[in-house]
Amino acid sequence: MDIFEYISLIFTDYTIRNISLGTGALGAICGVLGSFAVLRKESLLGDAISHAALPGIVLAFMITQAKDNYVLLIGAIISGLIGTLLISGIVTNTRLKKDAALGIVLSVFFGFGMLLLTFIQKNPDATQAGLDKYLFGQAATLMENDVKLLSIVLGLSLLVLLMFWKELKVALFDSDYAKSIGIKTRFLDSLISFFIVLAIVLGLQTVGVVLMSAMLLAPAAAARQWTNRLYVMLIIAAILGVISGVVGTAVSTTYNNLSTGPVIVVIAILIVIISFLFSPKRGLLMRQILFIRSRKKIEQTKVLLLMYNIAKTHDDVGHPHSNKILNNFQGIGKNVLKSLENQGWIKVNEGMWLMTEKGFNYAEELNKGITL
């Protein structure tokens, strides 16, 4: 199956439509909520929560022996929330900083989860229900019910955003000020954290424990490059999330059933790289171009002023001089002379230059420091 065949199947094939809708909805949820994580400078929280969810999934399976997705997801939510509480508990009650708390919770929970996973794999009685799909994700297992659940969560999170928009915005930007005007910042924090946990847990089936945090961060980080408005950032992040999800799933299904999680994340990271390079205001490329332009401008100005100082010692401003007398008798690069000629400030002919009246007047202004 090639990619074009796949695209046509999105509209005709029931399973593929479900998968695309599911990963798309997941991408949108992650983009929107991930923006909050990024702006709260809690980018690594998602990583800790997703890893913390693993033991919950395996324990839920061991206790119930059920392959039912929802039972496992509830296990994941519980252990994800326990992980979140532990992180804030460590930060408030010990001298450890947040990064250390995140690292501890992440590795301890993930290690414990992997231990349980290998334990049930070794146990001949229990058929381990393909639990390892939660490590790297498998979009192909998305069912209609999953799509419904994802859509409900997407709708709910958008509703919460609309309801508390201005409160969330001020709490996110300046939480002390928000508290002073009576906004319940702790309630809003918990609300957003709960939705982030929900988004992560829902993404585990598709993207997997290991790479889920990238799904949360990449669309938001990319979106930040394109806008300076919060609501625009959320919209762009949602769109980029949808693109990563849908395109990633398409690529992973069409090429030898690659693991979905890694492919989605690779697409998302490509979008991040493109955004960091090419965004018009914050992009590295644009900044480099502006830098080169201003350096060129300075070089031109320097040469023009040098010529002005030579030309003004002659009665005839347009008196031709050799290029060699510029810059300690080394001559000046052809490019600079050419660009000055293009502006109509000088004329160049056979190794000689002369200043035009326009160039002389312009240089005179520059010399007074008016134009600079």
Add this chain to the structure above:
Amino acid sequence: MFEMTDESKYALNVHDLTVAYDFKPVLWDIHLQVPEGVLMAIVGPNGAGKSTLIKAILGIQKKIAGTVEIFGKPYEKMRKEVAYVPQKGTVDWDFPTTAFDVVKMGTYGELGWFRRPSKKQKIAALEALEKVGMLPFKNRQISQLSGGQQQRIFLARALVQNASIYIMDEPFQGVDATTEIAIINILKELRSSGKTLVVVHHDLQTIPEYFDWVTFLNVKKIATGPIKEIFNDENLAKTYGINYKVTINK
């Protein structure tokens, strides 16, 4: 408007306030009464608890003991009478928002949950921007403003609240002379219209020129009262622990 009992004649009344971080007191039994219509500086060395005092008054910082009253009523009931200007360095100025948007946040308290700023609030925000001389920059992303301009935006956000009491944490920190003069003129104007201002301030040289009331703080309250009566070497020495000489422009 307010009942003129003994307690309610004070714009701000702090009773026996104690705050601690990790069992170490940062504010010890602070008793502080600020009359209406003064422009008061809070001074004290680093770690004296100046910002903590402000945050405890505003209910941002948890109190171990004590109460805070605004015109004789608990702060929670009088929020709309108080406008807060936090330290500029406490927020991320790369946040995706514009100067106008930040100033509009000053109307959120009055609006309450669920309501959006309407035309009335937008006009108020534009007027505040005009007042601090930032109207031409209203659509700038806030990271593209200078430190002084950012401070003016914070001030404008508080002005929009049209409160009776303004509480400011180092509004002159890291601003140039022009901005400092612009800000102090606005503060003095607010005082002339009967507002009460409480300002954490570091530059002891300018205190007699800018303020008419002062509180010396170093974990405990050292002294509070009119500049003319209590801004002297004795209180400075008690607060800063050294013989601090300043010239008082009388």
